[in-house]
Each structure stands twice: as structure tokens, then as C-alpha cells.
Amino acid sequence: MNIETRIIEYLNKRGFRAYxxxxxxxPKSFLTVERTGGGLDNYVIDRPTVAIQTWGKKRLDASxxxxxxxxxxxxxxxxKDICKVSxxxxxxxxxxxxxxxRYQLVVDLVTI
Known part of the structure; x- marks a missing residue:
């Protein structure tokens, strides 16, 4: 699974503008998704770390x-296939x- 694609699709379905x-x-406000790290356990469990950057006209908007x-x-x-999100x-x-x-969230996930 490509976690970046999965998160972008997930957030777009919820009304965000994710790229x-x-x-x-x-756009006036939007967000970008980028995998920044994380490891793979036994070719089954992936532990991606993802940066999600939110962009806005003002700092409060981005926040x-x-x-x-x-x-x-x-x-x-x-x-489905998402075990944990922190x-x-x-x-x-x-x-x-x-x-x-711009604000940034760093998100740790566990996927199968």
C-alpha cells in the first residue's frame, strides 16, 4: 500500500484538498502529504511516518x-488495513x- 496515496484519498473524501x-x-487552503520515514516488519507490518502540511492565507487558517x-x-x-494512527x-x-x-503534523501509523 502506498500510504501517501491512501491518506490523500482518505482526506479528499472527507472534504479536504489534499495533494x-x-x-x-x-487554493486558498490545502494540504500536502509526504512519507518521511518508517520501517517494515517481516514484510507485513509497515510503520510509516508521514508529514502532513496544512497551508492557509494566515497562520490561524493553517492552524x-x-x-x-x-x-x-x-x-x-x-x-481497513490501518491498525494505529498516532x-x-x-x-x-x-x-x-x-x-x-503553514502548519505541519507528523503522524505515525501502523498498517498491514
Whole structure:
């Protein structure tokens, strides 16, 4: 399973605008999903670490989106082949290149 694709599909079905990359034409608010690490146990259990970045016009917008995504991600533990979802951290993570407001969630999952 490609966990990035799975999370993007899951969040889009819940009304978020989730992408693998920052879209060329940026919506007012959106999020990006990127696997940043994690290991594989016995070729069956995957333990991905995923960064989800929430983007908004203002810091408050990005922050509120991050907490909405957090609540949705916790519920992802009820999905098929997803055994555990833990929110590792949520933090302000402004994009210095574009000057955009951005927050980042680091999410640890266990999947089969």
C-alpha cells in the first residue's frame, strides 16, 4: 500500500484538498502529504511516518486546518488495513520560500 496515496484519498473524501505536491495554482487552503520515514516488519507490518502540511492565507487558517486534519487522521484508525494512527506533533512551520502560512503534523501509523 502506498500510504501517501491512501491518506490523500482518505482526506479528499472527507472534504479536504489534499495533494502529494503543492499545486501550481494554489487554493486558498490545502494540504500536502509526504512519507518521511518508517520501517517494515517481516514484510507485513509497515510503520510509516508521514508529514502532513496544512497551508492557509494566515497562520490561524493553517492552524485550524491542522487541527481538523488531526481529528480526521485519528479516525483513520477505523479504516481497513490501518491498525494505529498516532499524532506525533503539530507545529507552526511557515514556508520561508513563498512566505505562506503553514502548519505541519507528523503522524505515525501502523498498517498491514
Amino acid at each position: 502529494a505536491n503543492v499545486p501550481a495554482t494554489r 485550524e486546518l491542522a487541527y481538523s486534519v488531526r481529528d480526521a487522521m485519528v479516525q483513520m484508525a477505523n479504516e 499524532i506525533n506533533t503539530i507545529c507552526n512551520f511557515p514556508d520561508l520560500e513563498s512566505g505562506s502560512a
